[in-house]
Amino acid sequence: MPRRSNAEAARTRVAIIDRAVQTASIEGLEGVTIGRLADDLGMSKAGVIGHFGNKTDLQRATFHQAQQIFTTEVWERAKDKPRGLPRLSAICEAWIKHVSNSPFPGGCFMCTVATEWDAREGDIHDEVRDSWRLWLKVLAREAAAGRDAGDLPEDSDPDQIAFELNAIAMALNQSLQLFDDRRAPARARSAVRRVLNQS
Amino acid sequence: MPRRSNAEAARTRVAIIDRAVQTASIEGLEGVTIGRLADDLGMSKAGVIGHFGNKTDLQRATFHQAQQIFTTEVWERAKDKPRGLPRLSAICEAWIKHVSNSPFPGGCFMCTVATEWDAREGDIHDEVRDSWRLWLKVLAREAAAGRDAGDLPEDSDPDQIAFELNAIAMALNQSLQLFDDRRAPARARSAVRRVLNQS
DNA sequence: CCTACCGATCGGTAGG
DNA sequence: CCTACCGATCGGTAGG
Numbered sequence: 001m002p003r004r005s006n007a008e009a010a011r012t013r014v015a016i017i018d019r020a021v022q023t024a025s026i027e028g029l030e031g032v033t034i035g036r037l038a039d040d041l042g043m044s045k046a047g048v049i050g051h052f053g054n055k056t057d058l059q060r061a062t063f064h065q066a067q068q069i070f071t072t073e074v075w076e077r078a079k080d081k082p083r084g085l086p087r088l089s090a091i092c093e094a095w096i097k098h099v100s101n102s103p104f105p106g107g108c109f110m111c112t113v114a115t116e117w118d119a120r121e122g123d124i125h126d127e128v129r130d131s132w133r134l135w136l137k138v139l140a141r142e143a144a145a146g147r148d149a150g151d152l153p154e155d156s157d158p159d160q161i162a163f164e165l166n167a168i169a170m171a172l173n174q175s176l177q178l179f180d181d182r183r184a185p186a187r188a189r190s191a192v193r194r195v196l197n198q199s
Numbered sequence: 200m201p202r203r204s205n206a207e208a209a210r211t212r213v214a215i216i217d218r219a220v221q222t223a224s225i226e227g228l229e230g231v232t233i234g235r236l237a238d239d240l241g242m243s244k245a246g247v248i249g250h251f252g253n254k255t256d257l258q259r260a261t262f263h264q265a266q267q268i269f270t271t272e273v274w275e276r277a278k279d280k281p282r283g284l285p286r287l288s289a290i291c292e293a294w295i296k297h298v299s300n301s302p303f304p305g306g307c308f309m310c311t312v313a314t315e316w317d318a319r320e321g322d323i324h325d326e327v328r329d330s331w332r333l334w335l336k337v338l339a340r341e342a343a344a345g346r347d348a349g350d351l352p353e354d355s356d357p358d359q360i361a362f363e364l365n366a367i368a369m370a371l372n373q374s375l376q377l378f379d380d381r382r383a384p385a386r387a388r389s390a391v392r393r394v395l396n397q398s
Numbered sequence: 399c400c401t402a403c404c405g406a407t408c409g410g411t412a413g414g
Numbered sequence: 415c416c417t418a419c420c421g422a423t424c425g426g427t428a429g430g
Contacts, residue, residue: 012415026318026319027229030229031229033408034408036407043415043416044416045410046410046415046417046418049409050415054409054410106318112317112318115310115314115373116315117377118311118372118373119224119225119226119305119311129378159382160386163370163386164366166370166373167366170369171363171365174313177317178317178328179328179332183358187358187359187362208399211399232424233425234423234424234425242399242400243399243400243401244426245399245400245426246399246400247399249399253425254425
């Protein structure tokens with residue numbers, strides 16, 4: 001028997017997750033606590049957790065929301081480019097823009113959460129790992145298409161290119177967050193250019 | 200009035216920090232709690248915190264210990280090489296070995312803590328930032344010496360090289376921790392070779 | 399370095 | 415979605 005309509009409840013759920021994403025981008029998914037969310041939103045703890053059941057499911061929902069934002073801002077903006085090098089270049093540029101002008105206060109959510117969970121065990125670790133792996137595969141697939149089209153050298157290793165592009169994105173996020181280095185986006189673009197022109 | 204001798208107390212302090220470094224490499228410095236350390240070491244909470252005063256100073260001491268291990272394993276093993284490219288190459292190789300065969304259960308301590316604190320505020324953030332900055336300066340200084348000696352192209356940008364080498368180290372750690380990818384060290388070496396031969 | 403304690407907060411539940 | 419509660423754990427202190 002909900003005291004609010006389904007539509008209202010759905011809006012509340014969205015508000016909770018939005019707030020959780022903000023907090024998690026700064027302090028990680030473990031920094032998201034039910035009591036703090038309740039305080040921030042002017043709700044009771046029971047009202048918050050009632051939407052998710054338990055904390056792990058709330059963390060999972062938070063991660064999914066951040067994942068979707070990443071997909072929208074990076075993949076969606078590049079997917080209509082021709083496959084291969086043009087699409088891969090567009091992905092990198094959208095990625096750099098996403099990290100440099102982050103929708104989250106703590107910078108790249110995926111970077112924060114990947115490092116937070118890389119050595120832990122459990123469902124969240126597995127989801128983070130699988131979604132990163134998938135993303136690296138997307139990069140490698142486009143690199144392979146670019147190589148096959150002759151836009152990248154014949155002896156290019158798609159997985160190596162994916163590794164290096166990923167490395168650049170992480171370093172960009174670190175330089176921006178930890179050092180507040182405004183030259184970091186230019187460095188990242190320069191590094192991407194080297195990887196895509198010379199690999 | 201200590202109930203143990205100074206030497207015994209010093210040994211206890213070392214044991215506490217060692218244990219804290221282990222935990223922090225997996226769960227971050229915020230995962231280090233006084234009660235858990237006390238449990239793990241068969242001590243009382245008061246016995247643990249008495250060595251440090253408060254939790255922040257315990258975290259600081261933990262970070263310093265990890266920093267020292269990093270310096271010993273990476274810098275100390277390369278510092279006797281001739282400055283410039285030989286030393287920079289030796290640093291990268293020692294760095295890759297350090298990350299690949301980590302003395303900590305959760306992989307590269309510095310990577311974990313840098314990401315954990317990059318968007319937070321306070322003393323620990325400042326210490327992490329300053330020590331990373333110093334390390335990037337060491338890399339850039341050697342790159343500059345290598346360029347001046349003619350071992351790197353005249354138009355090399357030392358800070359760009361430092362940025363890219365740092366990126367590789369972080370991606371190596373991620374690939375090992377998150378994906379358990381045994382080919383990651385070879386990928387890192389290949390990437391380093393490209394940066395140092397072609398920049 | 400211990401026991402015994404403090405107030406605050408954690409995740410979560412019962413009942414409405 | 416709320417109030418009122420639960421046991422566990424948090425950082426930390428007093429006193430020995």
